[in-house]
Amino acid sequence: MSEDGYGFFEDKIVVGSYKIECSLHEDYIHYSRAKESSVERSKIIKNAEKLELLPIYPVFLPLAITKYVIVYFTEALNIPPSGNATIYIKIPVDISVYAYDANDNFTVIDVFAVSSVKYALYGPIEEGIIARYYKSEVFLDPVDPKLGEALARIKIVNKTDSWVEIGKVLLDSQLLRLHYKPRTWEAYTQEIAVNILARDKAIVNYLDKFVKNVVEIRDPEGFKPPRLRGSNEMIWGLR
Amino acid sequence: MLESIVSYMSGIDWILIAKAVAVAVAGLTISWLLRLILFKVLVRALPVKLVRMITRIIYYVLVFLVLVSVLGTIGIDLTGLVVAGGVVGIILGFALQNTVANLFSGLFLQWEKPFKIGNGVKIGGIEGIVIDQSILSTRIRGYDGVIHRVPNYTIFQSEITNYHGSVARRVDFRIGIAYREDAEKAYNVIKAVLDQHPYVLADPPPDVFVVELASSSVDIMVRAWIPNVDGLPWKARMELLWLIKKAIDEAGIEIPFIQTDIWFRTPLKIEATSLCNKDENVDGSSSK
Numbered sequence: 398m399s400e401d402g403y404g405f406f407e408d409k410i411v412v413g414s415y416k417i418e419c420s421l422h423e424d425y426i427h428y429s430r431a432k433e434s435s436v437e438r439s440k441i442i443k444n445a446e447k448l449e450l451l452p453i454y455p456v457f458l459p460l461a462i463t464k465y466v467i468v469y470f471t472e473a474l475n476i477p478p479s480g481n482a483t484i485y486i487k488i489p490v491d492i493s494v495y496a497y498d499a500n501d502n503f504t505v506i507d508v509f510a511v512s513s514v515k516y517a518l519y520g521p522i523e524e525g526i527i528a529r530y531y532k533s534e535v536f537l538d539p540v541d542p543k544l545g546e547a548l549a550r551i552k553i554v555n556k557t558d559s560w561v562e563i564g565k566v567l568l569d570s571q572l573l574r575l576h577y578k579p580r581t582w583e584a585y586t587q588e589i590a591v592n593i594l595a596r597d598k599a600i601v602n603y604l605d606k607f608v609k610n611v612v613e614i615r616d617p618e619g620f621k622p623p624r625l626r627g628s629n630e631m632i633w634g635l636r
Numbered sequence: 637m638l639e640s641i642v643s644y645m646s647g648i649d650w651i652l653i654a655k656a657v658a659v660a661v662a663g664l665t666i667s668w669l670l671r672l673i674l675f676k677v678l679v680r681a682l683p684v685k686l687v688r689m690i691t692r693i694i695y696y697v698l699v700f701l702v703l704v705s706v707l708g709t710i711g712i713d714l715t716g717l718v719v720a721g722g723v724v725g726i727i728l729g730f731a732l733q734n735t736v737a738n739l740f741s742g743l744f745l746q747w748e749k750p751f752k753i754g755n756g757v758k759i760g761g762i763e764g765i766v767i768d769q770s771i772l773s774t775r776i777r778g779y780d781g782v783i784h785r786v787p788n789y790t791i792f793q794s795e796i797t798n799y800h801g802s803v804a805r806r807v808d809f810r811i812g813i814a815y816r817e818d819a820e821k822a823y824n825v826i827k828a829v830l831d832q833h834p835y836v837l838a839d840p841p842p843d844v845f846v847v848e849l850a851s852s853s854v855d856i857m858v859r860a861w862i863p864n865v866d867g868l869p870w871k872a873r874m875e876l877l878w879l880i881k882k883a884i885d886e887a888g889i890e891i892p893f894i895q896t897d898i899w900f901r902t903p904l905k906i907e908a909t910s911l912c913n914k915d916e917n918v919d920g921s922s923s924k
Contacts, residue, residue: 458834459834459835460865460866462863462865462866462868463863469839513831513832513834514834515834515836515837515838516834516835516837516838516863517837517838517839518803518804518837518839518840518861518863520803522802522803522804523801523802523803524803525803525804526803527803527804527837527863527865530837530838530839
């Protein structure tokens with residue numbers, strides 16, 4: 398049995414309610430994932446040398462239908478005019494299995510969720526967007542994320558001259574960067590800045606990582622456009 | 637010989653020729669510029685293929701007008717040409733009536749964009765996916781795989797339903813439970829299925845409520861919003877009906893058959909007769 402947590406594994410490992418097994422052969426690896434004795438995914442990966450478990454952006458299950466993640470706060474946050482607040486929230490992450498060849502080229506062979514997968518509509522029915530849904534507590538101090546979660550530090554700045562209530566945040570997974578602590582189930586995003594410019598406009602900027610001794614995941618090929626920085630807008634959901 | 641050439645050349649009105657050349661050069665330049673400007677303006681609103689075709693037609697019409705102007709400048713009488721053009725125009729007008737109607741309808745449809753290629757639509761009696769749209773007609777692949785070519789004029793005059801016009805779609809269905817069953821228990825069973833299904837949106841949340849106390853059942857209405865991508869509303873509807881039926885069965889809740897109570901104004905005399913042969917006793921033995 399391999400040691401728990403993200404990172405390379407060799408034979409068996411338990412991830413939530415899933416039991417993952419791999420057997421190494423001369424020129425291939427046999428991989429299988431089972432839940433309650435029922436095999437849900439089984440694959441032969443030719444010329445693979447090793448497998449690695451990593452957190453992945455929660456936008457691939459059951460089908461990739463969006464790139465957005467929306468996190469609803471269990472308690473809305475009220476911010477005074479020209480005020481700011483730094484909070485911590487949890488965002489969902491799914492679990493991916495990377496297979497590497499001898500030249501360190503990788504491919505993602507499996508993605509699965511350890512918590513329920515739900516989506517929500519952000520905005521009106523005609524022009525809104527579908528986003529992966531998650532409900533998170535709002536923490537004022539950092540907490541340890543559990544399996545299937547990543548901790549995000551959000552700095553909210555109210556640049557308007559009136560009180561603003563914010564109860565959710567929309568994130569673009571193509572601008573997120575996920576980090577993990579090897580041999581633990583802890584995952585983290587980078588720091589995220591939400592600048593509220595008006596009641597109908599907030600800009601979400603993606604900054605640098607806020608935790609030390611973490612490793613950034615390598616993004617699946619073709620998932621992200623070639624850009625380092627970016628932002629997304631929130632035009633609904635502020636009060 | 638030389639003299640005759642000189643005399644012929646001197647007989648030509650060179651000023652007129654210069655005027656004609658000037659008209660031709662100016663006309664062609666203006667036509668080319670107009671084509672370019674129109675392309676740049678129209679391409680913002682219409683597909684490139686269509687804009688290319690429109691600007692080409694306009695350009696050739698302008699070139700024709702320039703040619704007519706040049707001929708007029710050098711003194712060629714165009715009365716016959718105008719008369720002939722008028723007659724040809726009337727004939728073409730009648731002959732191409734439908735084509736022109738389709739063409740302009742196609743232009744309006746491209747402008748208005750009531751649907752896009754790949755959208756699921758219902759136009760008149762045809763339902764399917766739009767696979768191609770040209771200036772004259774639109775091709776729709778029916779859900780049964782049959783390809784329909786619909787003239788744009790027909791589409792323009794029809795009621796168009798676009799199933800992909802919104803980000804999410806609501807699926808509705810009624811579930812009837814027996815009167816003796818606990819409606820709240822049924823509500824909780826249905827709600828649990830909806831909460832577990834990934835494509836039932838958490839926001840807007842699904843609605844589950846008693847919609848009617850019907851003659852044979854208590855009818856529960858289920859309304860759930862589903863992402864309008866890749867035919868998910870249809871797939872989710874099928875899955876949900878199946879999962880809810882299973883969950884209701886597992887919870888021991890009865891989905892009743894239609895029951896009808898018949899009331900007779902006067903008491904009925906019912907004569908009971910044995911199903912057995914008259915010659916046989918009830919236990920099947922012969923009385924002989």
